[in-house]
Amino acid sequence: MKFPIADQSILVTGGAGFVGSHLVDALAPHNDVRVLDNFSSGSREHLPAGVTVVEGDLRDPLAIQRGARGVDLIYHQGAVVSVTESVAAPRRTNAINLGATLDVLEQARIEDARVVLASSAAVYGDPESVPIPESATGDPPSPYGIQKLTGDAYARRYHDLYGLDTVCLRYFNIYGPRQQGPYSGVISTFLEQARAGEPITVEGDGEQTRDFVHVADVVRANLRAGVTETTGSAFNVGTGRETSIRSLAERIRRIVGRNVPIVHTDPRPGDIRHSCAETSRARTEIGFESAVDLERGLETLVEPATGDVIDAMIGEQVVEDEG
Ligand code: UD1
Numbered sequence: 001m002k003f004p005i006a007d008q009s010i011l012v013t014g015g016a017g018f019v020g021s022h023l024v025d026a027l028a029p030h031n032d033v034r035v036l037d038n039f040s041s042g043s044r045e046h047l048p049a050g051v052t053v054v055e056g057d058l059r060d061p062l063a064i065q066r067g068a069r070g071v072d073l074i075y076h077q078g079a080v081v082s083v084t085e086s087v088a089a090p091r092r093t094n095a096i097n098l099g100a101t102l103d104v105l106e107q108a109r110i111e112d113a114r115v116v117l118a119s120s121a122a123v124y125g126d127p128e129s130v131p132i133p134e135s136a137t138g139d140p141p142s143p144y145g146i147q148k149l150t151g152d153a154y155a156r157r158y159h160d161l162y163g164l165d166t167v168c169l170r171y172f173n174i175y176g177p178r179q180q181g182p183y184s185g186v187i188s189t190f191l192e193q194a195r196a197g198e199p200i201t202v203e204g205d206g207e208q209t210r211d212f213v214h215v216a217d218v219v220r221a222n223l224r225a226g227v228t229e230t231t232g233s234a235f236n237v238g239t240g241r242e243t244s245i246r247s248l249a250e251r252i253r254r255i256v257g258r259n260v261p262i263v264h265t266d267p268r269p270g271d272i273r274h275s276c277a278e279t280s281r282a283r284t285e286i287g288f289e290s291a292v293d294l295e296r297g298l299e300t301l302v303e304p305a306t307g308d309v310i311d312a313m314i315g316e317q318v319v320e321d322e323g
Contacts, residue, residue, distance in 0.1 A: 004223045006030040011071045014078025016042025018179045036067035058100035068107040076104045077118045082183030086144035101151035105158045114165040116225040121172045123149040131278035142270035159232030167225040172238030176215030194256040204267030206246025211238040211276040214292035216313040224286040238277025239290040
């Protein structure tokens with residue numbers, strides 16, 4: 001099997017976190033991988049042997065400098081991912097989500113390294129219609145969305161102004177093994193509630209929708225972005241399918257097999273109503289298409305998947321992609 005990225009020196013910021021650690025698992029056997037993380041939400045247990053750890057905070061430019069020294073490629077995954085947390089602490093989350101992105105881009109100029117940025121569907125704000133093409137413009141209702149929108153714009157401008165190879169991946173709602181913690185995303189929250197026999201808490205009427213994409217697909221999109229010749233652009237990373245939060249709650253209750261109540265709480269401030277990716281640009285320009293549907297993806301959580309299962313999900317697709 002030919003792995004798309006090999007013999008490179010690679011920095012993964014947030015490499016001990018949810019998405020970062022799955023990406024590191026995929027890259028590490030074939031590359032020299034360095035992880036910059038402060039372990040505030042990530043975990044050392046997720047890191048495979050042989051990876052170099054630079055422990056540090058993204059708000060410290062010297063930590064970024066140390067992490068990026070001599071690398072060919074930077075996957076900038078480190079961020080505060082919670083929209084709610086950004087509403088509570090706009091300045092602090094801005095320093096992490098935007099300030100550090102600018103520092104990573106600056107350091108990449110010095111190293112002449114490619115940057116693949118973890119951008120977000122949050123850049124589209126509350127879209128006028130779905131599915132959302134990359135050309136849509138947004139007015140994000142949360143500090144988180146503003147931070148991601150600005151970082152995404154900076155990364156594309158660094159390509160135009162300074163000739164840096166940058167690729168923005170606008171992640172839709174990612175789920176999968178290792179997603180954990182108080183702000184970890186609705187699927188893991190609902191699963192935890194149902195397993196504990198507690199009510200599932202739907203915020204608002206539950207008619208809001210999301211495009212849920214499995215982390216194995218997100219890793220594959222990152223592998224594509226690491227090698228594509230189409231730089232200076234942004235690509236949606238989603239499935240193109242919409243699921244309402246209410247129907248998700250019902251589905252999870254069914255899968256877990258516990259008849260817990262589904263309760264409705266107040267809607268979340270800064271929440272968006274509908275989100276779903278238009279996927280054609282990613283397919284035609286970087287050859288990325290999601291392969292794991294929600295049913296199969298939820299199975300990896302209900303029957304907790306080992307790393308090997310996730311590797312296989314990524315690996316099968318890499319082989320298919322290679323034709
Ligand atoms: C998520 C990501 C964000 C990403 C964005 C892209 C997380 C924590 N956040 O934000 O980083 O950029 O997708 O689209 O992964 N909900 C409930 N009950 C709960 C929890 C959530 O009803 O207990 C609802 C929320 O009100 C919201 C939806 O589920 O309408 C999704 O919430 P969440 O999983 O936190 O993700 P986003 O805010 O969409």
